[in-house]
Amino acid sequence: MRTTAVSGPHVEALLKILELERSKGYEDVAVVGGLDRYLRVYLKKAKDSGESSRASRICSPDFSYAALTREQRRQWAEKTRQHLTGSPSAKESPVKKQSAKPSPVRQLPPSPGISLDSPITAVKGIGPSSASRFAKLGVRTIRDMLYFFPHRHMDYGNQRCISELEVGGEQTLVATVWEARQVNLGGRPGTEAIVGDETGNVRAVWFNQPYLAKRFRTNARLVLFGKVGVYKGKKVFESPEWEFLESDDLSHADMLVPVYPLTEGLYPRTVRGLVKAIVSGWAPRLMDHLPEDVTSRCALMGLSQAIQQAHFPDSPESQDEARRRLAFDELFLIQVGVAARKLEWQETEASARFRIDDALLRRFDDSLPFRFTTAQERVLKEILSDVSQTRPMSRLLQGDVGSGKTVVAAAALMMAAANGCQGALMAPTEILAEQHFNTISGLLSRLGPPEEESGLLRSFPSLPPYPFVMALLTGSLKAGEKRKIQKAAIEGGVHLIIGTHALIQKGVEFQKLGLVVVDEQHRFGVLQRSALRQKGVNPHVLVMTATPIPRTLALTLYGDLDLSVIDEMPPGRVAIETKWLEPGQRQAAYNFVRRKIGEGRQAFVVCPLIEESESIEAKAAVVEYKRLSEEVFPDLRLGLLHGRMSSAEKEAAMRSFKDRQLDILVSTPVVEVGIDVPNAVVMLIEGADRFGLSQLHQFRGRVGRGEHKSYCLLLSESPSFEVRERLRIIERTRDGFLLAEEDLRLRGPGEFFGTQQSGLPDLRMARLSDVALLELARSEAIRLLDGDRGLKRPEHRLLAKEVARVWRAGGEAG
Ligand code: ADP
Numbered sequence: 001m002r003t004t005a006v007s008g009p010h011v012e013a014l015l016k017i018l019e020l021e022r023s024k025g026y027e028d029v030a031v032v033g034g035l036d037r038y039l040r041v042y043l044k045k046a047k048d049s050g051e052s053s054r055a056s057r058i059c060s061p062d063f064s065y066a067a068l069t070r071e072q073r074r075q076w077a078e079k080t081r082q083h084l085t086g087s088p089s090a091k092e093s094p095v096k097k098q099s100a101k102p103s104p105v106r107q108l109p110p111s112p113g114i115s116l117d118s119p120i121t122a123v124k125g126i127g128p129s130s131a132s133r134f135a136k137l138g139v140r141t142i143r144d145m146l147y148f149f150p151h152r153h154m155d156y157g158n159q160r161c162i163s164e165l166e167v168g169g170e171q172t173l174v175a176t177v178w179e180a181r182q183v184n185l186g187g188r189p190g191t192e193a194i195v196g197d198e199t200g201n202v203r204a205v206w207f208n209q210p211y212l213a214k215r216f217r218t219n220a221r222l223v224l225f226g227k228v229g230v231y232k233g234k235k236v237f238e239s240p241e242w243e244f245l246e247s248d249d250l251s252h253a254d255m256l257v258p259v260y261p262l263t264e265g266l267y268p269r270t271v272r273g274l275v276k277a278i279v280s281g282w283a284p285r286l287m288d289h290l291p292e293d294v295t296s297r298c299a300l301m302g303l304s305q306a307i308q309q310a311h312f313p314d315s316p317e318s319q320d321e322a323r324r325r326l327a328f329d330e331l332f333l334i335q336v337g338v339a340a341r342k343l344e345w346q347e348t349e350a351s352a353r354f355r356i357d358d359a360l361l362r363r364f365d366d367s368l369p370f371r372f373t374t375a376q377e378r379v380l381k382e383i384l385s386d387v388s389q390t391r392p393m394s395r396l397l398q399g400d401v402g403s404g405k406t407v408v409a410a411a412a413l414m415m416a417a418a419n420g421c422q423g424a425l426m427a428p429t430e431i432l433a434e435q436h437f438n439t440i441s442g443l444l445s446r447l448g449p450p451e452e453e454s455g456l457l458r459s460f461p462s463l464p465p466y467p468f469v470m471a472l473l474t475g476s477l478k479a480g481e482k483r484k485i486q487k488a489a490i491e492g493g494v495h496l497i498i499g500t501h502a503l504i505q506k507g508v509e510f511q512k513l514g515l516v517v518v519d520e521q522h523r524f525g526v527l528q529r530s531a532l533r534q535k536g537v538n539p540h541v542l543v544m545t546a547t548p549i550p551r552t553l554a555l556t557l558y559g560d561l562d563l564s565v566i567d568e569m570p571p572g573r574v575a576i577e578t579k580w581l582e583p584g585q586r587q588a589a590y591n592f593v594r595r596k597i598g599e600g601r602q603a604f605v606v607c608p609l610i611e612e613s614e615s616i617e618a619k620a621a622v623v624e625y626k627r628l629s630e631e632v633f634p635d636l637r638l639g640l641l642h643g644r645m646s647s648a649e650k651e652a653a654m655r656s657f658k659d660r661q662l663d664i665l666v667s668t669p670v671v672e673v674g675i676d677v678p679n680a681v682v683m684l685i686e687g688a689d690r691f692g693l694s695q696l697h698q699f700r701g702r703v704g705r706g707e708h709k710s711y712c713l714l715l716s717e718s719p720s721f722e723v724r725e726r727l728r729i730i731e732r733t734r735d736g737f738l739l740a741e742e743d744l745r746l747r748g749p750g751e752f753f754g755t756q757q758s759g760l761p762d763l764r765m766a767r768l769s770d771v772a773l774l775e776l777a778r779s780e781a782i783r784l785l786d787g788d789r790g791l792k793r794p795e796h797r798l799l800a801k802e803v804a805r806v807w808r809a810g811g812e813a814g
């Protein structure tokens with residue numbers, strides 16, 4: 001019964017899917033969303049594109065693949081294949097028992113002289129200019145490229161016609177550009193395109209990418225992938241991923257096509273091609289660092305295959321398997337490092353055990369202008385109990401912005417001095433260090449007036465060890481002053497030194513360092529903490545953070561630290577009013593800012609998060625700063641703050657804002673870490689939808705620090721349903737921990753922690769909400785170290801190397 005074949009791109013694609021189904025044992029897993037949905041689209045396309053009527057005669061309108069038994073599916077698939085190709089299958093294999101077996105990894109001979117650590121220029125086709133572009137994305141070596149994961153996959157299997165687009169989910173659309181133009185999207189230049197197919201037209205918009213308008217010529221064929229929202233009652237693709245369609249795309253055998261982060265000068269196709277070349281050449285050569293018993297006990301995919309499937313998955317299932325394996329790796333390597341550190345720490349002796357001077361504590365307590373909250377009291381008790389042990393304290397103190405961590409730290413630091421020890425308090429910036437110096441010196445003054453010794457040395461005659469001397473040591477001090485403080489530190493003439501990281505990096509020696517407090521931990525690497533610990537013999541260490549981390553995660557990620565939480569706010573805080581505004585209300589927001597400045601107040605403007613790179617983000621902030629100062633607030637004093645400025649420039653900008661020489665500080669998200677400007681009462685956040693709730697909450701914590709009522713205004717250009725939901729939550733909720741939990745629930749922890757979690761190895765694959773995998777990694781790490789403390793056994797050699805590599809990289813980032 002030989003007949004001729006039916007051909008055409010849609011038929012090709014369907015044949016590939018049928019083949020995939022066959023190889024997976026007819027489990028209806030070849031296409032995301034199931035074959036039935038795919039068939040509906042296929043039928044319409046085949047018909048519309050005129051691929052002979054026989055192409056569409058493969059099933060009746062009420063056919064349901066999902067409803068068939070496996071054997072019936074096999075028969076139908078075979079019949080369909082014959083119908084389309086005109087020939088019976090060469091050899092029909094029986095239904096496989098095992099489903100979703102990803103394709104095997106080819107073994108390749110190694111190239112002489114090139115290793116995983118070779119620069120990518122060692123690969124054919126990558127020259128210095130692409131290499132420098134990749135470097136911007138953090139990809140320098142072949143290994144980096146293997147671990148340069150796509151941020152998503154375009155799902156060709158979930159292709160829709162325009163009439164079938166649904167609001168909400170991610171969908172792929174192939175369409176023709178009718179018109180593309182630069183438009184103003186709520187006050188900012190962006191691109192709008194009208195695209196169409198046989199079933200209709202739809203609008204697509206890209207925020208902040210006006211240059212796309214020129215690239216989208218009329219009649220160009222585009223592949224769009226992303227979420228569909230609604231604007232003014234009409235469907236709209238919101239900042240979808242896009243590519244020009246090339247002739248062979250529709251017959252993509254890979255239903256899941258990776259989409260990589262890009263940077264200027266790198267285009268999707270180039271990147272995909274280069275990654276493909278490197279992955280197929282090098283992934284097979286990776287040696288798996290996980291001990292075999294771990295891999296098999298935890299049912300993990302092998303490393304080579306996982307890398308390959310993470311980039312170019314054969315199916316959503318094998319993609320998941322790959323993700324699980326790679327996520328396990330990340331968590332496991334962290335856990336091994338953390339557990340090793342904890343073991344080490346448990347064996348050391350503290351430089352000093354403090355005797356708790358209750359009378360002094362009571363004096364301090366009585367002197368305060370307020371009463372400790374119950375939470376502060378509890379936490380202080382936990383800390384004091386730690387420091388009175390022989391084992392050095394290693395504690396993480398979490399407390400929402402404004403919960404009153406500083407005063408707790410001050411009490412502990414005072415106790416160190418009363419025990420004849422020195423204390424150090426480190427902040428991430430000079431301004432914060434200065435702020436702490438003034439706050440703590442203010443608190444201590446209430447116990448008895450200070451004597452200004454000189455400049456930044458202050459002494460309290462009535463406080464033990466009579467007198468108590470504190471100093472501020474920052475990079476910008478004059479050399480003479482610096483030397484004087486350093487000398488006092490070595491000789492024991494100063495009891496509390498407050499400074500930046502420079503305290504531990506620039507060779508400051510202490511006579512007897514008993515307690516170290518680190519503020520704003522998330523800018524502070526784990527390795528920096530341990531470097532510090534090596535300074536004193538073994539000081540007690542208290543790390544403070546305002547980033548609320550749900551308890552399970554904190555325990556796991558900061559497994560080397562004990563945890564204290566201030567979960568209560570001091571009474572009588574004026575609530576910050578939070579409001580999200582419709583795109584059309586931007587002018588009203590500006591008017592509000594202007595009014596507050598008229599009243600003598602100040603405002604922050606935070607620019608949207610741009611994930612591609614800090615330099616693009618900085619550029620965008622510069623543009624926004626220019627626009628605001630030239631067009632919107634030409635008569636006001638504006639300042640700019642971004643991550644590409646030197647730390648001196650950053651300090652200068654923050655200082656002029658603090659000193660009221662500026663009315664508005666325009667900033668990238670770097671402003672998150674706590675400067676205290678009590679006179680700032682408006683926090684205006686652009687692109688609020690791009691931030692996590694926790695991060696929005698941190699920004700919000702920058703205002704409301706003085707006596708004036710404060711406001712947090714959220715602007716979002718694409719208030720889709722989900723965005724509205726999220727922004728409503730932050731409008732209503734003031735509790736940082738609740739917001740963190742919501743964040744985890746809504747966005748998953750990859751975004752929650754981001755890569756800014758310095759000092760910890762990058763988490764690219766791990767989702768911290770996956771508590772089960774976290775616990776598994778943790779227990780495997782402990783089990784491993786139980787059996788082989790120093791990872792000395794030969795079968796752990798690769799693993800030991802990997803742990804060292806990952807932690808080294810983490811430390812550099814911190
Ligand atoms: P954070 O935890 O963000 O570091 P701070 O220590 O800066 O918070 O405290 C924020 C403000 O709250 C400070 O002005 C501090 O004096 C004040 N404060 C701290 N504890 C209390 C309390 N128990 N009652 C009232 N005000 C307090």
Ligand code: MG
Pocket residue numbers: 405406519674
């Ligand atoms: Mg603070």
